[in-house]
Amino acid sequence: MTNAKKLKHRALGTGGLSVSAIGLGGMSLSGVYGAVDDAASEDMIRHAIDQGVDHLDSSDMYGWGHNETLIGRAIKGRRDRVVLVTKFGQTRREGQQNGVDGRPDYVIQACDASLKRLGEDVIDLYYQHRVDPTVPIEDTVGAMARLVEQGKVRFLGLSEARPETIRRAHKVHPIAAVQTEYSLLYRTEAEETRETTLALGIGFVAYAPLGRGFLTGKIQTLSDIDGRRAAHPRFQAENFARNRELVAQIEAMAADKGCTPSQLTLAWLLAQGPDVVAIPGTRYAQRLDENVGALRVKLTPDEVERISQAIPRGAAAGTRYPAGGMPGVYV
Ligand SMILES: NC(=O)c1ccc[n+]([C@@H]2O[C@H](COP(=O)([O-])OP(=O)(O)OC[C@H]3O[C@@H](n4cnc5c(N)ncnc54)[C@H](OP(=O)(O)O)[C@@H]3O)[C@@H](O)[C@H]2O)c1
Numbered sequence: 468m469t470n471a472k473k474l475k476h477r478a479l480g481t482g483g484l485s486v487s488a489i490g491l492g493g494m495s496l497s498g499v500y501g502a503v504d505d506a507a508s509e510d511m512i513r514h515a516i517d518q519g520v521d522h523l524d525s526s527d528m529y530g531w532g533h534n535e536t537l538i539g540r541a542i543k544g545r546r547d548r549v550v551l552v553t554k555f556g557q558t559r560r561e562g563q564q565n566g567v568d569g570r571p572d573y574v575i576q577a578c579d580a581s582l583k584r585l586g587e588d589v590i591d592l593y594y595q596h597r598v599d600p601t602v603p604i605e606d607t608v609g610a611m612a613r614l615v616e617q618g619k620v621r622f623l624g625l626s627e628a629r630p631e632t633i634r635r636a637h638k639v640h641p642i643a644a645v646q647t648e649y650s651l652l653y654r655t656e657a658e659e660t661r662e663t664t665l666a667l668g669i670g671f672v673a674y675a676p677l678g679r680g681f682l683t684g685k686i687q688t689l690s691d692i693d694g695r696r697a698a699h700p701r702f703q704a705e706n707f708a709r710n711r712e713l714v715a716q717i718e719a720m721a722a723d724k725g726c727t728p729s730q731l732t733l734a735w736l737l738a739q740g741p742d743v744v745a746i747p748g749t750r751y752a753q754r755l756d757e758n759v760g761a762l763r764v765k766l767t768p769d770e771v772e773r774i775s776q777a778i779p780r781g782a783a784a785g786t787r788y789p790a791g792g793m794p795g796v797y798v
Pocket residue numbers: 491492493494495500524525596626627646647673674675676677678679680681683685729746747748749750751754755757758
């Protein structure tokens with residue numbers, strides 16, 4: 468077995484959890500943005516671990532179990548080098564918008580099902596993927612805390628929770644991390660959330676840090692868009708040209724800096740504060756290496772400011788999710 472390289476680590480919360488500052492988001496390995504090959508994905512995950520990427524982010528709803536099974540297989544023999552992360556709370560409703568379930572009984576049941584698919588005894592960081600507005604957050608987090616007591620879970624997280632929800636949850640049990648979309652294109656809610664997570668000593672996990680691929684510069688025309696991405700307003704014809712113009716500015720600044728647009732984008736995120744880590748998703752080892760290379764890109768405060776000005780807060784055209792998904796985020 469190859470020994471893992473040491474990558475720059477950052478703490479998530481104050482309870483002792485730490486992860487590589489660049490992680491790997493697993494979602495697109497379950498066919499969300501185009502075709503996948505499981506054997507190649509497993510190799511890629513093992514390559515990531517060998518490069519020192521230990522923050523592996525999954526959810527029970529990525530491929531409705533497929534992603535956890537895949538990651539579980541890929542990490543066999545490498546479990547001690549991985550911070551295993553998954554989520555519960557979205558439920559499948561055929562032909563409709565996903566449901567949410569934050570009832571205490573469901574939390575316990577979902578965790579057992581995830582552990583079984585992963586083939587492991589313990590999840591390092593367990594998130595509520597979407598807040599259930601019909602269940603008090605205290606009840607949901609109370610059940611998550613029982614999982615910690617039982618040794619099934621080590622640390623707790625919330626995804627797309629708004630500041631008030633985070634404060635209430637954190638009173639029940641320490642929250643190690645909040646995961647919310649955060650990139651140069653979409654950062655309004657993330658920046659609001661970070662005022663609270665920073666005050667409470669909670670880590671911030673930036674999801675979709677490459678803007679679902681837009682900020683990589685590889686999406687140049689509408690015909691480059693595949694999979695579920697096509698439903699996202701940012702990629703729709705009425706918004707595409709505006710967003711493309713914004714990305715073109717990042718491409719130009721990356722060229723000046725001698726790095727790729729993905730690297731500039733990730734380096735900008737990590738420069739926002741030591742509480743921030745990013746989990747870009749990719750199917751390819753080469754792109755994973757490129758993304759990890761963002762750790763070598765050092766931005767001066769002036770460069771960070773110029774990048775922020777190039778894509779000002781709120782500049783992206785189109786909401787973060789299609790209309791049906793918006794009520795489920797920032798709850
Ligand atoms: N909590 C939540 O509600 C939530 C929601 C969404 C996502 N997430 C998490 O965040 C992770 C990342 O989000 P995401 O995958 O939606 O978006 P992302 O990381 O912003 O972008 C991923 C896309 O960028 C492409 N890409 C990645 N690196 C590249 C590179 N160096 N050059 C060119 N293209 C590159 C990938 O395509 P290729 O595969 O072709 O490289 C993929 O299509 C997910 O995997 C998931 O773990 C969480």
